[in-house]
Amino acid sequence: MAQTSTVARGGGEPSAPVRRNKPQARRTGLPDWLVPYALLLPGLLVIAALLLYPLYQMVDMSFHQVGLRQIRAINPSPAEFVGLDNYTSILDSDLFWTSLRNTVVFAVVTVALTLILGTLVGLLLNKLGPKMSMFVVVGIMAAWATPPTAQAVVWKWLFDSDAGVVNWVLNLLPDWLSSLVFGRSDWSGQPWFNDTITLYLVLIIAVVWASFPFIAVSVLAGLKSIPSELYEAARMDGATGVGTFRKITFPLLKPVFSVLVVLSTIWDFKVFTQLYLLAGGTVNRDAFNLSLWSYAEAFSSPPKMGLGAAIAVVLTAILLVITFVYVRNIVKTEDVR
Amino acid sequence: MSPVTRKRLGRAALNAAGVAVFLFAVFPVYWMVTTAFKPNDQIFTTSFIPFPNPPSMDHVSRVFTEGVAGHSVWRYLLNSTIVALSAVVMGAVFALLAATAVARFRFRFRTSFLILLLIVQMVPSEALLIPLFTMVKRLGLYDQLLGLIVINVGLTLPFSVWMLRTFVAAVPKELEEASWIDGAGRFTTFWRVLFPLVAPGLVATSIFSFITTWNEFVFALTLIGDQGKYTMPVALQFFVGQRSTDWGGIMAASTLMTIPVLIFFLLVQRRMVSGLVAGAVKG
Numbered sequence: 001m002a003q004t005s006t007v008a009r010g011g012g013e014p015s016a017p018v019r020r021n022k023p024q025a026r027r028t029g030l031p032d033w034l035v036p037y038a039l040l041l042p043g044l045l046v047i048a049a050l051l052l053y054p055l056y057q058m059v060d061m062s063f064h065q066v067g068l069r070q071i072r073a074i075n076p077s078p079a080e081f082v083g084l085d086n087y088t089s090i091l092d093s094d095l096f097w098t099s100l101r102n103t104v105v106f107a108v109v110t111v112a113l114t115l116i117l118g119t120l121v122g123l124l125l126n127k128l129g130p131k132m133s134m135f136v137v138v139g140i141m142a143a144w145a146t147p148p149t150a151q152a153v154v155w156k157w158l159f160d161s162d163a164g165v166v167n168w169v170l171n172l173l174p175d176w177l178s179s180l181v182f183g184r185s186d187w188s189g190q191p192w193f194n195d196t197i198t199l200y201l202v203l204i205i206a207v208v209w210a211s212f213p214f215i216a217v218s219v220l221a222g223l224k225s226i227p228s229e230l231y232e233a234a235r236m237d238g239a240t241g242v243g244t245f246r247k248i249t250f251p252l253l254k255p256v257f258s259v260l261v262v263l264s265t266i267w268d269f270k271v272f273t274q275l276y277l278l279a280g281g282t283v284n285r286d287a288f289n290l291s292l293w294s295y296a297e298a299f300s301s302p303p304k305m306g307l308g309a310a311i312a313v314v315l316t317a318i319l320l321v322i323t324f325v326y327v328r329n330i331v332k333t334e335d336v337r
Numbered sequence: 338m339s340p341v342t343r344k345r346l347g348r349a350a351l352n353a354a355g356v357a358v359f360l361f362a363v364f365p366v367y368w369m370v371t372t373a374f375k376p377n378d379q380i381f382t383t384s385f386i387p388f389p390n391p392p393s394m395d396h397v398s399r400v401f402t403e404g405v406a407g408h409s410v411w412r413y414l415l416n417s418t419i420v421a422l423s424a425v426v427m428g429a430v431f432a433l434l435a436a437t438a439v440a441r442f443r444f445r446f447r448t449s450f451l452i453l454l455l456i457v458q459m460v461p462s463e464a465l466l467i468p469l470f471t472m473v474k475r476l477g478l479y480d481q482l483l484g485l486i487v488i489n490v491g492l493t494l495p496f497s498v499w500m501l502r503t504f505v506a507a508v509p510k511e512l513e514e515a516s517w518i519d520g521a522g523r524f525t526t527f528w529r530v531l532f533p534l535v536a537p538g539l540v541a542t543s544i545f546s547f548i549t550t551w552n553e554f555v556f557a558l559t560l561i562g563d564q565g566k567y568t569m570p571v572a573l574q575f576f577v578g579q580r581s582t583d584w585g586g587i588m589a590a591s592t593l594m595t596i597p598v599l600i601f602f603l604l605v606q607r608r609m610v611s612g613l614v615a616g617a618v619k620g
Contacts, residue, residue: 033444036438036439036441037438039434039435039437040434040439042431042434043494044450047454047491049491050488050490050491051491052457054468055464055468057468057472058465058467058468061468061471071471072474121358128351128355133355139360140359141599141602142366143366147570147594148552148570149554149594153369153591154369154588156577157368157584157587163380165368168383168384209361272463273570277574277577280578291461294463294464295559298467299559305470312463312464312466319459323459327456330455
């Protein structure tokens with residue numbers, strides 16, 4: 001394959017030493033055109049076995065009834081084909097609407113807050129002096145680096161009803177202000193995790209806290225790539241700060257933003273670890289989102305793997321639509337071709 | 338107000354905002370670490386105690402000796418390390434080969450493969466949980482760290498290839514060509530020329546996979562039932578469920594889990610951003 005040969009382009013220089021033989025037809029037995037496929041094969045097999053095949057199986061299982069007897073190691077009985085039954089029972093379930101609502105509302109609010117906060121911090125980092133900027137970057141790294149399980153545990157502790165710092169801070173507020181804003185002044189013993197709305201409030205804070213650093217650092221990297229002449233020209237023309245952002249910064253960072261929006265949406269749509277820990281497992285059905293619901297159906301007894309798989313199919317379908325937008329953007333901006 | 342004063346005030350306001358962001362980001366981590374070193378009477382109090390006075394090692398030594406779920410935290414840290422290191426080493430080999438193919442050769446299905454990488458990265462791993470669980474059960478790998486290792490290789494591979502290919506592409510082709518002209522074979526060229534130059538990128542990619550695997554929760558939760566084989570995140574979850582009010586111990590365990598990630602993070606921070614938004618942040 002002529003175009004795989006890099007030597008064909010570089011080796012032809014007049015100064016190149018005399019070639020002993022055609023470099024691409026060398027000692028090893030493998031023909032040149034086969035080399036990339038041989039390199040790709042192991043990775044492709046891993047992806048096929050661990051990602052693509054399970055994906056197919058997930059769809060397949062969603063049309064079957066799969067319980068304990070189908071998944072046992074010894075002598076499993078074949079799964080019974082039930083057609084669309086799993087899907088109809090999802091749609092009939094109250095849990096579908098509450099978990100879809102929880103998933104979507106959480107993702108929309110969290111993505112919006114993360115992006116706003118992250119962009120503001122990115123802009124701030126760009127304005128700060130080098131030492132101060134470094135100081136803040138190291139600080140936000142700490143939030144970013146905290147493992148999801150530790151994040152959940154820490155925020156659970158901060159919002160603890162008896163000895164949590166948050167209730168202590170809220171109690172510090174002057175009584176009139178607290179009653180005006182929240183309609184109450186005493187926060188001692190406020191249980192944050194019993195009620196779905198306050199539970200999700202804490203979840204949103206925790207996830208925004210952990211994910212805004214990535215946005216901030218990415219926005220900062222994007223800002224650094226904008227030539228400063230553009231800003232000087234804008235200042236000469238008397239542009240205001242907001243005007244400069246709208247006319248220069250935002251349009252030039254648009255590709256960055258589109259990737260960040262889609263990545264954040266995908267991450268926040270399937271949030272599992274933090275929710276699982278904050279909600280204390282699968283006891284509070286009202287707090288389910290789609291991933292937690294799927295997990296709960298498949299892994300609490302009696303396991304309904306088929307039903308769980310059907311929920312997972314729904315979640316994956318939603319995510320693939322979002323991914324499609326992402327891939328189209330990448331293909332446009334990157335050298336995939 | 339003179340322009341100079343205004344400029345100074347502006348700078349002061351910006352720095353104040355910087356400090357506020359810093360505090361918001363760091364406080365929870367600070368609180369986690371300090372709680373781990375506070376004696377119980379300073380933890381269970383409605384007043385605010387900013388730092389442990391005097392610091393106590395009770396909780397830290399307790400999670401090591403008495404432990405969680407009948408095992409010392411060492412055990413879980415060890416399990417996590419085994420899983421993460423094995424997955425990283427296996428994954429690095431596959432990723433390096435595939436990244437070389439994609440970055441160095443033009444061939445049919447190259448674009449299709451890259452798009453496939455992007456798409457499988459986006460499939461929620463929670464969705465793969467159910468089929469992979471039945472697969473692992475059928476293969477007799479339930480309750481084995483090996484099953485977890487293999488699955489983590491699969492989970493991290495697409496991103497590793499995606500990130501590594503930019504590092505391979507950054508190595509000038511002329512170097513390999515020179516080596517060919519000198520009569521070196523394909524393998525020698527790869528091993529003696531390309532590999533040393535890609536090594537820093539491979540390290541960065543591996544650290545990223547390590548962190549992902551170290552943090553991985555849902556597969557470890559479902560594929561491991563034997564408490565002695567728990568990884569750190571699952572042990573922490575178990576701890577919370579079992580003794581939800583032992584905040585000193587819980588914070589000690591989560592601090593121990595966070596430290597390695599934090600160190601790695603500071604090492605590869607810059608590369609991670611460029612990998613994640615690959616190409617979008619181009620000048």
